[in-house]
Amino acid sequence: MIVYNLRCKNSHEFEGWxxxxxxxxSQSASDKLVCPVCNSRKxxxxxxxxxxxxTKKAAPNAPEELRKMxxxxxxxxxxxxxxxxxxxxxxxxxxxxxxxxxxxERQIYGESSVKDAIELVDEGIDVAPLPPDLxxxxx
Numbered sequence: 001m002i003v004y005n006l007r008c009k010n011s012h013e014f015e016g017w018x019x020x021x022x023x024x025x026s027q028s029a030s031d032k033l034v035c036p037v038c039n040s041r042k043x044x045x046x047x048x049x050x051x052x053x054x055t056k057k058a059a060p061n062a063p064e065e066l067r068k069m070x071x072x073x074x075x076x077x078x079x080x081x082x083x084x085x086x087x088x089x090x091x092x093x094x095x096x097x098x099x100x101x102x103x104x105e106r107q108i109y110g111e112s113s114v115k116d117a118i119e120l121v122d123e124g125i126d127v128a129p130l131p132p133d134l135x136x137x138x139x
Contacts, residue, residue, distance in 0.1 A: 008035035
């Protein structure tokens with residue numbers, strides 16, 4: 001998997017996860033990338049800082065950035081839970097049914113193996129990982 005920082009034509013920045021760079025290129029060329037804020041399909045890669053491992057200490061504002069990230073992830077998870085139907089382990093099956101017109105069009109979430117998620121993306125079915133429930137993982 002590869003993660004890109006993305007930006008829409010309205011300057012909203014967000015993260016996109018792709019199987020590889022070719023998957024990004026393919027989805028971008030076919031206008032399958034959508035801004036989660038304004039639904040714009042004019043999306044491009046934003047400037048990213050490379051991830052380099054080493055002994056460099058965290059930046060002084062790291063706690064504030066971590067707090068903002070946690071708040072965003074918690075809000076995103078809550079939004080999905082309040083606005084989508086939970087289908088549990090039937091996620092891949094139900095996503096296919098919706099995509100191929102065999103089930104009612106609606107927003108869903110649930111569980112999927114990495115293999116199933118990759119197969120869904122290969123079929124052109126839009127899926128994205130849901131951030132973990134940080135309150136549950138802290139216990």
